[in-house]
Amino acid sequence: MQTELNKVIAAVRDFYAQETFLFEKDVGERAVTHRFAVHLEKHFPGWSTDCNYDRLGERTLHLPHGTIISTDDHLGKSIYPDVVVHQREIPNNLLAVEIRKASNHTPLEHDQHKLRALTDVHVWFPFWIGLLLVLDRHSVTMSEVYVSAALDEAQSRWFASRLRESGLAAS
Template sequence: MRNILSINPIGEKVFQALEKFLEHDSFLLEIDANERSLTHRVAIYLQELFPELDVDCEYNRDNHDPKELLIPGGDPDTYDTDAQTVYPDIIIHKRKTNKNLLVLEFKKTSSRVSDKKDFMKLREYQRQLGYKHALFIEFGVGYGNEGISRVEWISP
């Protein structure tokens, strides 16, 4: 994991946050806790490493408007006819600006949902919303499997 994350200074900070998460919160992986519980803890550690920016979980605003993506082949709900309101797992950005540094999507190995849409969303966060970096991280869950099982940088 360190090799792929150490590609740049941002990845190195993500690595440090994940190490801290594993050191202090691996029990959450062991018991297969809700993904939101896991990402919340990671976000706390990221905020310590990016004090000049805002680290938010499932933040859906672009200034005052909802953050939306046009997802090819997406299924918008009845109130969202032109795009899909998006709730990225974690973003590192500066609120009320266009400074969008990093978007992270997480998945657990226990998930039965394909990660295909996660990768598509990450590419669209970069293309449509200007995120400089996008990262997919998979948590290994369950007793004896707890850890980070996969990390992938996403190219726009």
Template sequence: MNEDFKLVEEKVHTALNLLFSRDIYLLMKNSNERSISHRLAVYLEQQFKEWCVDCEYNRNLGDKKILEDLKSQSGNENRLVNPDIIVHQRGTKNNLLVIEMKKNLHADEFDMKKLQYYKSQQNLNYKYALFLGLGTGEKSGQFYKQWIY
């Protein structure tokens, strides 16, 4: 189940198109971020059929998911984290994609830092990381994405 970047990017783009075509109402009404990320996860699940797609998944195998040395905004280190969406195989270290999402059209500095940690920490082993900003209200249907390599 080794997915190359181009294929992963195409699947994410297809899922975004489905979100915009089927659930634009959520964006137009500025619904809660969790509602929007859940719908995106549904469409990602359709694209990544041999993978599990979870929202707010806070486990690393059987342990809590921790980003070592990442200081929270309050200054605490070793922050417990719940990524917005992940594509993975539960109970393994086979983690394909982690997504942090915000309802705006620019990168969130702290989320970008978290994504870099998700990619660099050996115990998490994410192959791809994506920041996704979605426009709401009059900007519904617009998006900003930034991949972490």
């Protein structure tokens, strides 16, 4: 898992090195998410990297009825992760990333619940790793790692520490 998370750190480094314009002009989160995905894709050869990808093989990603996880469409059924690293045809789901700008003051719970659902082996073929990144103008202000439908405290601490060591998060 740390190998994959180190690739994410490299993508974060590339993103901040090349995308300062996005924060200078205060563009929306979807533009930030897309540009992050462009940098992430370079570090995962052999995998597909997509934004707002709502498929599981041929099927649409749906949450089971009665779930507490909120959804992103008007029908309340489909779920759209910000960025995924996966193999589309199999499906083989490696990484789901939820990205927020630090200026976004809506509660984090929606993204946290989504990552729990996306990594839950009981809901569908899960993503191996879920990652929440809160980005400000110069660094990652918050990060969380999700595995098996739960926040992984140890991996979250390790990831945050690596971000700080790399100069990508405040000390």
